[in-house]
Amino acid sequence: MRYTLRQLEVFLATAHFENVTKAADSLAMSQSAASGALKDLEQQFNFQLFDRIGKRLRVNDQGRNLRQKAEALMEQARELEMEMINPQSIGDLNLGATLTIGNYLAVDLVAEFMRQSPGAKVNMVVANTASIAMQVLNFDLDVGLVEGELVNSDLDVSHWRNDELVVFCSPNHPYAAKQSLADADLLAAEWILRETGSGTRQGFDRAMHGLLSSLWVKLELQHTEAIKRAVESGLGISCLSRISLEKAFERGDLVPLPVPHRDLHRAFYFILRKDKFRSAAIKRWLALCREQ
Structure with a gap:
């Protein structure tokens, strides 16, 4: 075999950190030893795995193709090693x-x-x-x-x-006594929502199609608990997963608001x-x- 697992380890670490020194540190190697292993791998097969951009190494097309196969091979090698060390362990x-x-x-x-x-x-x-x-x-x-x-x-x-999103408010909010919310209620509300890029926000945006550009988004927060506290404080209404709200509903700290004409189901x-x-x-x- 013309390559070693150590060479592949160095290649994968360098692809991850885009820096040989950091890759060497992660593998408890000297920088020169890591550079040598990477150079030997490229020279043995006469290909270049990285594009050198200043001090950074960016994986090129050849490197990306090898990386996928090398990751799978190293996973199998680590699992085999774990089985030899401890036959009862299934690994990390x-x-x-x-x-x-x-x-x-x-x-x-x-x-x-x-x-x-x-x-x-x-x-x-x-x-x-x-x-x-x-x-x-x-x-x-x-x-x-x-x-x-x-x-x-x-x-x-x-x-x-499967999961379901639920619109909710504080017990003292004017909407708390409503049997259901119409589009006019949704447009009149002040909203506290998850940030763009979250699955909850994606599900909410999809459910509110046709209204999004007109909704009053007062706050965007990255944490579910922060949103719940803000709603409890009366800053607005929100929409989160039912599983994150069940205990608050049971305690009466928050109140669910039915929106039957909007599909809030997701997965x-x-x-x-x-x-x-x-x-x-x-x-x-x-x-x-x-x-x-």
Whole structure:
């Protein structure tokens, strides 16, 4: 074999950091050793993997093609190593979840996954849909759990479970006594919404088609709990996932507002790179999510 796994590790780290020094640090190597490994790999096969732009290295078309295959190969190599070290372990899992899923669903699922897989290490990133998708595409995350709909030729997007958005207000808001809201009510309200790029905002925008340009958006916030507190304080009304509001509704801190003529149903999705190696940990995680 004319290449080594170490050379591929250096290549993948350099592709990630776009800098040989940072790649070397991440692999506990000297900068010269990392540069040598990368140079040897390119010379052995007579191709260039990066375009040099100042101090940055940008993966070129040849490098992008190799990166996809190298990531899959390294995943299999790491899984094999883990099995040899500890036959009972299924390896590590790097997860991404959007805010609603991360705060209200994923933690319990992670706890159950670790209970079923003693010794497994799980890392979870919580961010909006756009950010999670980018990290999955960049091989930083194994699996993403997202609220927003995505169309990308490099992503495998599959349905996980259904969800519903709910318009709501504080008990002291004038709308709290209404049986339902008409379009005129929606247009007259002051809105506190999630930011553009979030799955919740995408679902809201779709449900409010024909009204968007005329809605009064008073605040845009990145965190669900901040929006709930702002609505409780009487700053306006909002629209979030029902799963994030159930306890507040039970306590009477917030009041649901029916909008029967608007479709507020949506879905949650799994996202993975199509060329991502499905390790035992990934397969078990997906199975657990579907069971739950």
